[in-house]
Amino acid sequence: xxKKYLGLLLVTWGLSVSAQETIPLKLQDALDGALKNxxxxxIAKLEEEGSAAKFNQTNAVFLPQINVSYTAFTSNNPxxxxxxxxxQQGITQSDFDPSRLNNPxxxxxxxxxxxxxxxxxxxxxxYARNAAREQIHVYSYKTKRTKEYIIYEVQKxxxxxxxxxxxxxxxxxxxxxxxxxxLSTNNRFEKGLLQKxxxxxxxxxxxxTESKLSxxxxxxxxxxxxxxxxxxxxTGIVYAADSISKVSTNPTxxxxxxxxxxxFQAMQAAIKAQDLMIESGKMAYMPKFNAFANYLINDKSAFxxxxxxxxxxxxxxWTIFSGTSAKYKVSEYRVGRxxxxxxxxxxxxxxxxxxxxxxxxxxxxxFATIQYETAVSQASEALRILKNRFEQGxxxxxxxLQAQSSLSQQKLMRAQAIFQYNTTISYLxxxxxxxxx
Numbered sequence: 001x002x003k004k005y006l007g008l009l010l011v012t013w014g015l016s017v018s019a020q021e022t023i024p025l026k027l028q029d030a031l032d033g034a035l036k037n038x039x040x041x042x043i044a045k046l047e048e049e050g051s052a053a054k055f056n057q058t059n060a061v062f063l064p065q066i067n068v069s070y071t072a073f074t075s076n077n078p079x080x081x082x083x084x085x086x087x088q089q090g091i092t093q094s095d096f097d098p099s100r101l102n103n104p105x106x107x108x109x110x111x112x113x114x115x116x117x118x119x120x121x122x123x124x125x126x127y128a129r130n131a132a133r134e135q136i137h138v139y140s141y142k143t144k145r146t147k148e149y150i151i152y153e154v155q156k157x158x159x160x161x162x163x164x165x166x167x168x169x170x171x172x173x174x175x176x177x178x179x180x181x182x183l184s185t186n187n188r189f190e191k192g193l194l195q196k197x198x199x200x201x202x203x204x205x206x207x208x209t210e211s212k213l214s215x216x217x218x219x220x221x222x223x224x225x226x227x228x229x230x231x232x233x234x235t236g237i238v239y240a241a242d243s244i245s246k247v248s249t250n251p252t253x254x255x256x257x258x259x260x261x262x263x264f265q266a267m268q269a270a271i272k273a274q275d276l277m278i279e280s281g282k283m284a285y286m287p288k289f290n291a292f293a294n295y296l297i298n299d300k301s302a303f304x305x306x307x308x309x310x311x312x313x314x315x316x317x318w319t320i321f322s323g324t325s326a327k328y329k330v331s332e333y334r335v336g337r338x339x340x341x342x343x344x345x346x347x348x349x350x351x352x353x354x355x356x357x358x359x360x361x362x363x364x365x366x367f368a369t370i371q372y373e374t375a376v377s378q379a380s381e382a383l384r385i386l387k388n389r390f391e392q393g394x395x396x397x398x399x400x401l402q403a404q405s406s407l408s409q410q411k412l413m414r415a416q417a418i419f420q421y422n423t424t425i426s427y428l429x430x431x432x433x434x435x436x437x
Contacts, residue, residue, distance in 0.1 A: 037232025
């Protein structure tokens with residue numbers, strides 16, 4: 001009798017709900033969570049903010065630099081000692097005594113100084129500033145492409161979760177059927193109608209199905225953990241997904257890649273930035289014009305403000321020759337630009353190859369879903385017929401097990417085909433997405 005109830009226990013175990021509670025999750029909720037909390041997207045946004053901060057540093061091209069200092073001196077050097085007194089506006093007749101000029105005592109000076117440097121015309125820095133502005137666009141497009149990638153990854157991960165749940169469902173049904181076959185086979189064996197080998201064969205099938213079911217449940221947890229990672233949540237939560245089915249969207253077959261794709265635009269913005277740096281290098285040969293001023297207060301006593309003076313000026317400077325550094329810096333920028341152009345061309349070629357491949361995969365996946373739908377229907381009918389014949393003793397348990405195994409296999413393959421179809425559409429959307437600034 002223990003053997004008779006063993007099958008019932010196996011059915012109960014196979015259909016029991018995991019002790020770990022599952023949380024329902026919709027695809028849109030997963031997308032919203034990922035777009036809000038995904039770490040890759042957060043990092044991309046921080047990089048974009050960093051590029052904006054670097055651009056703001058170039059405000060120094062137009063804004064003045066102001067420095068304030070307070071310095072204390074003491075010296076018995078004849079030149080310094082006399083100069084301190086001049087700055088303090090404290091020269092007297094006796095200070096021109098040769099003995100005092102040549103051998104002065106220690107003379108203190110306390111100087112408060114305010115300096116201002118005002119950039120006026122620095123063409124090389126203006127072009128460099130414009131290049132920094134283009135870098136903001138580079139990182140902005142990078143953020144958009146990262147967002148598109150996260151959307152694709154969430155869609156794929158959710159489809160994997162659906163596939164894993166479908167596998168658990170199919171294998172639970174298979175286990176239930178196998179246990180039912182076991183009960184019938186064992187009952188006939190006890191009546192002497194079947195051999196022990198028939199019972200053992202069914203037990204092997206039950207054990208194999210249990211093993212696959214355990215693996216499928218682990219796949220549910222793995223898919224849930226990956227979704228948690230994408231959504232920026234803690235792992236260990238098991239999600240329940242909607243039943244797997246073909247997406248209702250009728251995909252438009254795209255034959256050419258759009259030039260407006262975010263990663264392409266990021267490369268184009270980087271090339272434009274290199275063009276501006278080339279111009280910046282050329283402008284290094286041009287003259288510069290800047291203004292400066294300072295205001296000084298000198299006194300022989302600390303924190304005294306007895307004497308004040310100012311200096312105003314403008315400087316026109318022109319570096320005629322700086323070795324070959326300016327020349328080869330421009331050459332370096334040109335090489336960098338050529339490299340970016342080649343990378344963009346190669347990236348487009350790779351993406352076009354992926355697009356062509358994905359279009360073919362979509363056709364294959366669409367055909368496969370139709371074929372496996374038919375195969376499941378045929379396998380279900382075959383199993384139903386064999387069950388009736390088995391109950392009449394016209395077929396062996398081995399034939400019934402093979403039919404049941406075939407049905408489970410076809411159901412799993414159908415689910416896999418739907419998964420492939422759905423994820424291929426998601427990838428096609430990722431390959432052909434466009435972005436605007």
